[in-house]
Amino acid sequence: MKLRKVTAASAAVFALALTATACGGDDSGDGGSSGGGDKIKIGIKYDQPGLGLKQPDGSFSGFDVDVATYVAKELGYEADQIEWVETKSADRENALARGDVKFIAATYSITDERKQKVDFAGPYLLAHQDLLVKKGSDITEATDLNDKKLCSVVGSTSAQNVKKDFAPKAQLKQVGTYSECLAALQSGAVDALTTDDSILAGYAAQDQYKGKFQLAGLKLSNENYGIGVKKGDTETVNKINAALEKMVSDKSWEKAVEDNFGPADYKNEPAPKIGNIVK
Structure with missing residues (x-):
């Protein structure tokens, strides 16, 4: 009887350990493509008001931040699970290749040259x-x-x-x-x-x-802003594209534009269609 009690207790501990292992999640912080990990790392600019700006209190604001936060939620991450990573223009491709971030939303214009090195979801904004x-x-x-x-x-x-x-x-x-x-x-x-x-x-x-x-309201060039993803990660690109389409359909995209650019009387283009690159 005493032996059975010890064995039962041991079995319970063993079962608890297995449960903890199964539910522990991935704490690598890379924001795996299946979503729902402990953290997701997202690249943004830290110094662009209205787009990606780190505030004095350590918080972040801007259109790119709002878009990235919405996308992250659709991938299974709440706002407090996001780790914002500063990705300057010259280091964006390298940051994705190294796996420093899961994706980048940082006024990242889609170009043929860049598409040789990274994949893009979007575009999510047409600027000029x-x-x-x-x-x-x-x-x-x-x-x-x-x-x-x-x-x-x-x-x-x-x-x-x-x-x-x-x-x-x-x-x-x-x-x-x-x-x-x-x-x-x-x-x-x-x-x-x-x-x-x-x-x-x-x-x-x-x-x-x-x-x-x-x-002035001039259109001297077309800049198709996309979300950069590591080359070959088609699964994440598809999930981000689905999130962007939902953001437009439920009016969250329009609200983000007004919240971040409205005071400047910005005459923005309508939300672009996924994959529609304006030359």
Whole structure:
């Protein structure tokens, strides 16, 4: 009788151990394609207001953040299971190849060159190169920038494209950050700032700038923002595409656009269809 009690207790402990092992989940933090792990790592920008911004309190905000959070939930992860990882433009392909993140939502334009290295879900936003000017500015076309001062960041091709294709007499001013360009635009040191309209809208929507700037509404290029996934991970691409379609159909996409870009009076394009790349 005593032996049977010990054996029963041991069996119970053994069964409990098996249950714990089965329910323990994967704590590797890679956000496996089946979803529901302990954590999922997602790549975003940390320094783009309205898109991907790390707040002073450590929280994150922006359209890309909202899209990624929605997608993660559809993959089986709640907001508190997301680990945000800063992925700068130059390191996005490497971060995916190394497995540092499960996917990247960071103003990541889909291009033929990039598709050689990563797979893309989406697109989830069609942006365009545009100009940001002071409210009431008489600059309404790119050609109006002749003999005007145009600001962009060092390394960006946006300002060079304007000078080459539209306003050869534009005076280029290149600085380290878009925030510096905004300060120069506010003070009158420059007449316009150029990059993607989504990025411009995000900066202009900040509390300290509300009502001070406006987008010219030009479409100087097409930028199809996609969600980057490790090359060959077709399962995750398909799941993200399904999540994006649901986000559009239940109006969450529209709400995210308004929440993040609305104060800048951003005239966004309708939500693009999955796989529809506008050249």
